Amino acid sequence: MARSKEKDPKEIADWLHWLPKAELHLHLEGSITPATLVELSQRNDAVPLTYDQAANVYDYHDFPSFLMSFKAVTERLVKPVDYELITYNMVRDLALQGVRHAEAYLSIGILYRFARLDVDEVMEAAERGRRRAESEFGTSLLWIIDAVRHFGVEECRKTFLKAAELRKHMPSVVGIGIGGDEARGPAHEFREVYAEAKENGLHLTCHAGETTGAESVWSAINIGAERIGHALTAASDEDLMDVLARKQIPLELNVTSNLKTKSCASLLEHPVRRYFEEGLMVTLNSDDPPFFGANLLEEYILVQREFDFTPEQMREFAANSIEASFLKPERKLQLLGEVEQYGF
């Protein structure tokens, strides 16, 4: 009998709560909760939103209306200092879920596109939020600078060059990535800008295989992505599964996100269990938690319960998340030690 069956679900959920873990696929702008939205509104609006009004902004029924909700939330970031607030609140909320380290996407691609705010001022504010939260809660945070693939290669290059410039005086900027519409911005078009980013000392991530087929994951690997975001459709390609297992390329899975965006039709069709059993390097993540209704802790609880993973297997997910992070070796070892020593 699986060990998980011997324990009461509440007991397992409590254990998962303080299991030391890392979040590797989380968008800063998508981490704004209704409570934080109220705080932003109190700062910036003549008539601030009530909590219920703020919560209603997150209501959507299909993908276009999800994008409208996302836009309505992020439009409330009107001053650079707002990024300090959302960063601080994000790290605080992660610490409350037993998250010891996070790597968050910050979309400079969007900032450039809409030219509403100065990128340097935004990054300085976000850094203030990071430093304050790290010292208060002990949860570390690194930045991955995100470009929007369907805005084209040149906008992406501009974003990655900015990331390289920032990295020189902000060591917390560690990597780059592309998100957006995979079909309108296939990864292979970004080979050159990924090579440049690598030369500039940045780690490479790539959203792939979320809304398009396995070929998108192949392209991400071929342009040098060190971690793949979603990789949902890799399951349809045996050769790809072999490569992912052999090379141990970390996959940033987002189960609830895939269900809510309907990229995956039902929970039991999600390949998380199969990936784990076939020896792929899988991590669990929350993507845009308040929009999808599950934070990282809830993601761990859901996956454990629905796929009947044992606590030892859940510990492996947590260890994978630290192993696959872009942390320096000393901090990785420290956190891996915490995972190992966390008793059951």
Ligand SMILES: [Zn+2]
């Ligand atoms: Zn994402």
